[in-house]
Amino acid sequence: MKLRFSKMHGIGNDFVMLDCRDQAFSLREAQIRAIADRRTGVGFDQLISIEPPRDPSCAFYYGIWNADGSPSGQCGNGVRCVAAWLHREGELAIGDTVRLESPSGPVTVRLSNAHEVTVDMGVPSFAPSEIPFRADLQADGYAIEVGDETLMIGAVSLGNPHAVALVPDLHAPALFRLGPLLTAHERFPEAANAGFVEVVDRGQLRLRVHERGSGWTLACGTGACAAVAVMRQRDEVDDRVRVALPGGELTIEWAGPGQTLWMTGPAAFVFEGEWLG
Incomplete structure (x- = not known):
């Protein structure tokens, strides 16, 4: 062929x-x-x-x-x-x-x-049924058991499901173990892209993503959008954010709930x- x-x-x-x-x-x-x-x-x-x-x-x-x-x-x-x-x-x-x-x-x-x-x-969707994510009620954060640890995550859909966890250090060895486990977690019935995010300041994030079906990637566009959406819901970032991934940088703009999210790269x-x- x-x-x-x-x-x-x-x-x-x-x-x-x-x-x-x-x-x-x-x-x-x-x-x-x-x-x-x-x-x-x-x-x-x-x-x-x-x-x-x-x-x-x-x-x-x-x-x-x-x-x-x-x-x-x-x-x-x-x-x-x-x-x-x-x-x-x-x-x-x-x-x-x-x-x-x-x-x-x-x-x-x-x-x-x-x-x-x-x-x-x-428009990012935080409704658990639309992600899909198993939860009784919609919330800004969910406690989820991953391996032998409890992570606080945000869950959102940008056309595919995302789990976003705020961490102090993107190079912590535990992340390489937790990423695949979070991707395949039973609370995400269709699996999820697992994003680990570090807040630099209100205009900049650092991010690593373990993608369902592909594993660790140098960059994930929807993952960057998901990270900004979750962090903005928590008022951790402003409406225009630079997201640094291992492969390079994206600019994400989002005015907030109900509004369209824009990505440039x-x-x-x-x-x-x-x-x-």
Whole structure:
């Protein structure tokens, strides 16, 4: 099977991009896992297909699959790469604003230049049933047993479920053990992206994310949005925050509950290739 692809990344969160505008996406789960393998395949955190829209109000649809072959509802770094990819294909001009369709619904993107994109990530949802998260009542924080520790987390959806834990030190060895356990915790019936956040000041956070289906990543766009949403709910940060992840920095703007959250960051091309698996 010959499969043309583009390799891209958004601050280290890397993707295989497939052009499915004229042919239907047909990869099976095992094929996705084979391409994702960083030793015997291409390697990626997520695979993204760019397809005709299902929703006529949108210009294109993009599908998202994690490295283990499971589908994902949203990917903040990925949608910026979709916009940059469309620009290179002549489908989107610098300065344009376009509505794209994700598995979780429409998003609006604005191309600032060939390498920087601003994305309307929608309104964060804290309702446990919408995340989904098992809790009797909605709260700003939840005590949750993870391994042999009790963590206080915030839970929120940005098109996929997130658990956000405030920690004093992002390099504490325990985090590498707690991340996978929090991702797979039974209170998140569809698993979750586990974010560990350190507050530098009201305008800056540091963040590491263990993603469901992909593990520890250099960056997670929806994770950065989730961290800001949870910290702003607690009045720990202002309405414009720089989020530093291992792969780089994103700017998140959120006026507060009921308002749209905006993310700005880069998108980069790495290489073009052909999969012969």
